[in-house]
Amino acid sequence: MVKPACPIFVVSTAKGGVGKTTVAVNFAHALARSTFMERPMRVMFIDLDAQGNATNLFSLDHETLEEHCSVHPMLEGRVATPKEQYGVLVIGHNEESMGKLQLLASTTVLVDFRRGLAATIAAHEPDVVIIDTPPTQTPSGGAALGSASHLIIPMTPTRHAFNGAKKAREYASMLGELMNTTVTVCGVVPIMTMRGKANDEIMQRAQDEFGPLLTSAIPMRIVIKEAEVVGMPLVAYEESQCAELNQDEGNFLASKKRQKYSEVGQVFDEITKQILKQVLNGQGA
Numbered sequence: 001m002v003k004p005a006c007p008i009f010v011v012s013t014a015k016g017g018v019g020k021t022t023v024a025v026n027f028a029h030a031l032a033r034s035t036f037m038e039r040p041m042r043v044m045f046i047d048l049d050a051q052g053n054a055t056n057l058f059s060l061d062h063e064t065l066e067e068h069c070s071v072h073p074m075l076e077g078r079v080a081t082p083k084e085q086y087g088v089l090v091i092g093h094n095e096e097s098m099g100k101l102q103l104l105a106s107t108t109v110l111v112d113f114r115r116g117l118a119a120t121i122a123a124h125e126p127d128v129v130i131i132d133t134p135p136t137q138t139p140s141g142g143a144a145l146g147s148a149s150h151l152i153i154p155m156t157p158t159r160h161a162f163n164g165a166k167k168a169r170e171y172a173s174m175l176g177e178l179m180n181t182t183v184t185v186c187g188v189v190p191i192m193t194m195r196g197k198a199n200d201e202i203m204q205r206a207q208d209e210f211g212p213l214l215t216s217a218i219p220m221r222i223v224i225k226e227a228e229v230v231g232m233p234l235v236a237y238e239e240s241q242c243a244e245l246n247q248d249e250g251n252f253l254a255s256k257k258r259q260k261y262s263e264v265g266q267v268f269d270e271i272t273k274q275i276l277k278q279v280l281n282g283q284g285a
């Protein structure tokens, strides 16, 4: 078994619209801002979802991104050139690679992508890689899981998301066997959580199934949607909002708003800390 040069985190589940991209992008951004190392951490982000949502959340346009800065070369076993966005080395999606991705067969994508990933890691020497994925059972979802060292599973408080989380874990272990690698499940990130019995019941089931959930849940918050519409990682968006509000010091409403623009960002920081602690201690769920 070949040991990856650095931890490769894949954010995946078998369900769409459950916060994969939100978790992946903000986890990468939290790592890049973190002070876990004496120097800034080199974080590489790869958008393997043909929708290009993560590319957009890093303020890149999936319609105009240069081919060599996209995942396209990696899907052919070649080195990609990341663009630095918000301190993260981003390898995004462009229209051409999207089209190509749909046409390739799973096994080709899996083998070529692993070669392209190894070559890109060797060329750019990241400390950590984060991969965003489409729902698992697609060629690129499989390629991501077949290359991963760690799996992070976002889960909304619904039964469908719970089932999707279980499927993702099964699929990861199948691909691990196939590719002769071990994928450690870091755990489940509860996202879009709400108050109430239904939320608590399904999250308890997730805890029974997967072990401790990853620290604080990411509650349903409008600011996450606002950041998505603008196309920025959450904390970068919050900071841009605070900078505007700071021009209006002393205003009571402004100070209230400043508080609002810091709460969810801190939750991502907490989750990031916990995941890193687990990885450094070699633990998983």
Ligand SMILES: Nc1ncnc2c1ncn2[C@@H]1O[C@H](COP(=O)(O)OP(=O)(O)O)[C@@H](O)[C@H]1O
Residues within 6 Å of the ligand: 015, 016, 017, 018, 019, 020, 021, 022, 023, 053, 191, 192, 193, 218, 219, 220, 221, 222, 224, 225, 228
């Ligand atoms: N905690 C949250 N509060 C409010 N909206 C959220 C939250 N998490 C995610 N969203 C929104 O839900 C939608 C789906 O999230 P996304 O991360 O794109 O899911 P996926 O990648 O699994 O398809 C997006 O519009 C995103 O902005």
Ligand SMILES: [Mg+2]
Residues within 6 Å of the ligand: 020, 021, 022, 049, 053, 054, 133, 134
């Ligand atoms: Mg997504």
